[in-house]
Amino acid sequence: MEDFLYFFSFQDPNVLMVVIGISLLSISAAMVGTFTFLDKKALVGDAISHAVLPGVCLAFMFSGNKNPFWIVSGAFFTGGLCTYAITWISNYTKLKEDTVIASVLSIFFGVGIVMMTQLQQTGNASLSGLDHFIFGNAISIVRKDLWVYGFLALAIILSILFFYKEFKVMVFNRSFAESVGLPVKRLEFLFNSLMVLAVVTGIQAIGVVLMAALLITPAAAAKFWTDRLDKMLWIAVSFSLVSGITGAYISFVLPHMPTGPWVVIVLSLIAFLSFFFSVKKGILTKWIARRNYQRKIHSDHILKALFGAREKGITNLSVESIFNNFPGKSFKTQYSINKLINKKYITDNQGSISLTKKGLTEAKRIVRLHRLWELYMTEYMNIAPDHVHDSAEKLEHIITPELEQKLDKNLNFPQADPHQSIIPRDQDKS
Amino acid sequence: MSFDPNAFIIILTGSMIAISCGLLGVFLMLRKMAMTGDAISHAVLPGIVIAFLISGSRHGLAMVIGAGLVGIIATVFIEYLSNKVKLQSDASIGITFTSLFAIGIIMITFLANQIDLDQDCVLYGEIAYVPIDLWITGSGTIMGPRVTYLSLINLTLVSLFIYLFFKELKISTFDKEFAATIGLSTVGVNYGLMGMVSYTTVSSFEAVGAILVVALMVVPPATAFLWTKNLKRLIQLTVALGILASFLGYYLAFFLNSSIAGAMASVAGFFFFLSVILNRKQIPAIKKKLSKMKVA
Structure with a gap:
């Protein structure tokens, strides 16, 4: 409890910095993720997040320290290369896209592991934090990192807001976007860059292995609460914020705990609750x-x-x-x-x-619908009277009062159905 | 270079793992389930941890059954999310494996002092330790490296599975409707394959780690697919590529002083990219040359 108050009163400037950092990155990842989800590119996000590992290691090799500027550049470079490789290979070979994604993902990650193990063998003391990039540790964010990651996250958020309409058209209807003269190729390039950047901003706090979840899960959960893009963005962002801050808090209380898995657990929990209990589309x-x-x-x-x-x-x-x-x-x-x-x-x-009287009215209504429908089927669809019962059995529960009126009118207020049973009406006596 | 028994054991073990993975990978690729394979290999992690906690060892039946079950559960879950919850399939895969993998990592971190598993092992395994991890019988006889036996059993079972169900796998992969018409249980074949994928992941996990299993499963078949469309050729080429990756990977890792599993994935990746670059024009020409050589 003490920890809780200490953390959430933000009296410690370091805590405040971590919270600002993780909030910005959760917001930017959720915003980019919403568009990736709708564009059905969720797994490309997974590939990118694995593919930044060799970039991070390259940055270490060149700079010899954990300078966030180099790390971001390295990660952005290999992440972009991976996106490019996926597009290129799936366009120019007969391999299916999922095979290409899985291959490129695992190759980049394998190369990354080779580099990382080699770096670890050199025993350089300044490399001790390297494994934080695998599963993430939000608490390791310091002021210098925050400037770089925070700036990137802000840039992503602003670009998405600025190109909101263009991205929306591109995601929902590409051919329309092309026909109204939008530069779809360039927009796509910009969007892919934003996707790589969003992954890159998360590597220190969330880690490369699970960063994909921050792109996929908030959007998937938000989809169950609304069909409108603007609302979906808001909902995804708030889910992502809640889990990001919770994850950071857990890493604060239990410093040996990596942040990434906890953020993902909270996010997944929110997603599963949404799948089951959403008012509109939940399973329940x-x-x-x-x-x-x-x-x-x-x-x-x-x-x-x-x-x-x-x-x-x-x-x-x-x-x-x-x-x-x-x-x-x-x-x-x-x-x-x-x-x-x-x-x-x-x-x-x-x-x-x-x-009762009330029951009689209701029963008449159901029987009337049944018989009206049977009559309609024989008169207008030329179906034999002995074939219409089953369909009427189903539709008697569904036909609305408006449709009933129309049927009645079109059939000219009939007295009897095809089997010569009387069509009961409210004004009848009985 | 003189004959080094340790190197031989590592390359042998690596090759057997690569062959098992590649054999299954061929079918995963053809069934457009490469990412499902990726998801399963991540998702079995909690199963491994739980089984490890219960049985107290990294080997044994409990491990295989536990992780195999989790792998099948993950498959069922992915299908449930996309068919019943109506979530698009890429997101179903993404959510399932990230959440299960996260649970596994948290379990490992919590139980760090109770079990002999760590995050590094999950990531890239420790195939270099295979020769010193010996199987010693109750009477004290040293039977040789334990993981090598495990991968031999795995390879035998995978080969047997593919040999016995070759026709079923082939038909249900290429023509689902026809398979259903002649009374083949396509669902059964599917779960059988997924079960084998989970089992192979578990069995290879210690040597190559959960993530790099995917590299061995997907990359050699994808490379082979660029050269041939014939199923039997595809399998032969995949097996050859697997052996080559483990052989060259070992020496690359030796040279760079790095993780062997990572190096195996890198070598496989090198052949993949080489084939992609050659593929656009050169492969048909090379194939023609090869066939001429055979005739001559």
Whole structure:
């Protein structure tokens, strides 16, 4: 708790610096990532993040220290080379893009590992922080780093805002972008550069292996809350900020913990919660909607059964005979009967069920829709009367009042369906 | 250079791992699942750690089963995300493997003082230690390097899997609809392949690390694919490239004093880029020359 207050009151200028640094990089990565995600280039981001390793090592070899300027330049160089290699090889050979991405990624990483192990063998003391670049350590950010990484992140954010409209058109409709005369090739080059830069800004805090997650996961999670690009950017940025700062805090409390994995864990947690509980598209939401729909269908069928009995002159049905109508579904049927009683559609008089007035109206509506649809199918689609029942069984639950009106009008307010059953209406007496 | 038994053991082990990976990689590549292979090799990490924690050793059945299961779970999960959650497939792969890999790294960091696994080992393995990690039986007889035996078992099982199910793999790779029509379980073949990929990752993990396994899985088949389209040739060439990568990789690493696994990946990468550069025009000409030589 003490740590918590100390960290979040920002009384320590170092902590403040780390938080500013990781916030800027989370924001820029999430913004770039949203566009990469929509452009279906998520795995190119993964390749770039692995490919900056040889660049980082090259920078060490040349400069002999951890000067952030050299590191960023080296990383940007190999990251860019990797992007170029992927595009070039997938255009000029018959290899599939995913094979090319996986090959280039692992080759660059392999070369990086060779360089890194060789550097470690030299035993240079100033290289001790080299492995921070693999899994990241936000706490190792110092003032000099912050200037470089912060400046880059700001540049990325501003470029995205400045070219927002152009990128939007490019991602959603490339041929339209070309036809309105946008320089798509140049925009793409700019965008790829921004993607490499976004990865590069993250290498010290998040590390090369997991930086891809910062591009992919916030956008994927945000997609489940909105379909609008501007909102999606905001949501992705806030998810990314929350996880970035949490990761930095954990590294602060437990200094031997690498930051990258923790940021990724928090991000993934947010993403999975979004997948399951999102109001619009979550798995749970869909599941509940489907179950409610199935329950409604079942209740509709019970009402129909009661109405059918009524047409034959029986106003009451015993609970058992309703159960017998739906063999093997007694639990579901009991539930629906209870629900219908609660809604006052039916009454239960010592095990004998009858429709209330309200229930009768509803039952008539369902049967009417069923029969109207059957009639429409035979009259307008020339389908034989004995083939229309199944389709009507499905559509009776779906047809809206507006559609019902239109059907009724087009069929000229018919009296009977193709099987000569009367189409029940509210004004009928019975 | 005189004969060095240690070098021989390392190159032998490296070649066997490279062949197992390459054999599976050919099918991964043809099924457009190269990135899924990448994802699995990252994702088995938590399985390795848990199995290590339970069984207390880096070897044994628990390890193989544990990690194999995690690999299959990862595959199921990727498919669940893209089919049921309706997330685009590249993002499903990306999210699944980064989250599982992150969990694995955190576990390793937490348990650093309890288990003999560290982050470096995850990254690039320690094939150089293979000759000194000996398998000693209960009675004290020294049977030789342990990892070499493990990779031999792995290679045997992978070859057997491909030999036995060659027809199934081939048909379901090239014509899924036809495979389903003749009653082949394409899902079964798929999970079988993914299971073998996970098992191979686990078995090779100690020698080459979780990330460089991918290099051996994807790069030799991709290189071979630039030279031939015939499946049997593809497999032969992949095997040859795997052996070459491990042979040259060892001496490159010896020369540079660096990680052997990294050097193997670099050598494989060199051949890949060379083939890509040659591929545009020269490969057809070279092939013609080769076939003429055969005739003569």
